[in-house]
Amino acid sequence: MPELPEVETVRAGISPHIKGAKIRGVEVYHRQLRYPIPEEIEQLYGATIEDVERRAKYLILTTSKGKVLIHLGMSGAIRILSDDFEHKKHDHFVLRLSEEKVLIYNDPRRFGFILLYGNDEPIPFLEKLAPEPLSDAFSAEYLHPKLKGRTRPIKSILMDQAFVVGAGNIYANESLFMAGIDPKRPANNLSFGEVERLVAEVKKVLARAIEQGGTTLKDFTTPDGSPGYFAQELLVYGQKGQPCPLCGQEIVRIVLGNRATYFCPQCQK
DNA sequence: AAGTCTACCTGAGGGC
């Protein structure tokens, strides 16, 4: 489900509700996610949530008693409700907060995870990540040299968090379409100019998707329960057989790196 | 080393 724009939407949605809140209860209903929720998570009892940040597709809750690292996997969702909330199927983890609020982690497929780190402890998951796509550090000057010797399809590179973070299958497809680049192209044969175009489009697509509250394909909702509106702006993702919005030729679906890939053979070279 | 494939898990939707 969630790529950078969805995770950023979640961060922005939950932050005003939980920043400054005190943790009044920690409840684990299903410990077995991608990694088990650590037993020590109960130590958060009594802690204050000081900050809510996002890095790549990770959420980091900084509390007075440690940092909570959350990844939503494919189907994770967070909602903030009042403490008389109704449980839903696949609610795995609940933080009860001051002012009768609760934070609920729900994840049908359980590919997400929740881990706990000390405030001075490095978080291994964050150490090998590429720069944030919306920062100046993500540029053609950064990316083009990194593609040297890489023969993988450029689309696989875009989805590899060691090259660019935050783009998953939807936004990799959309960015390549916007840049007019064939997703199958070996990464190392993109010119500097093409990489410049691609970098610019990745930034534009992600920024626009954040403005729209992310993409709701089926089950993604923002923490207040409303959908993201970027789905109606998708130009190629999921559009197999539909006319290309630029040239009218049929959008094609292929498989690259085991992931569905959509593109216009006419517009993307 | 780099690239490819598999596994993890549930649910929705299509074909029959």
Add this chain to the structure above:
DNA sequence: TGCCCTCAGGTAGACT
């Protein structure tokens, strides 16, 4: 209606 198959927003780890 129901069974079986395929597919789905991510990523680590095991292969070649």
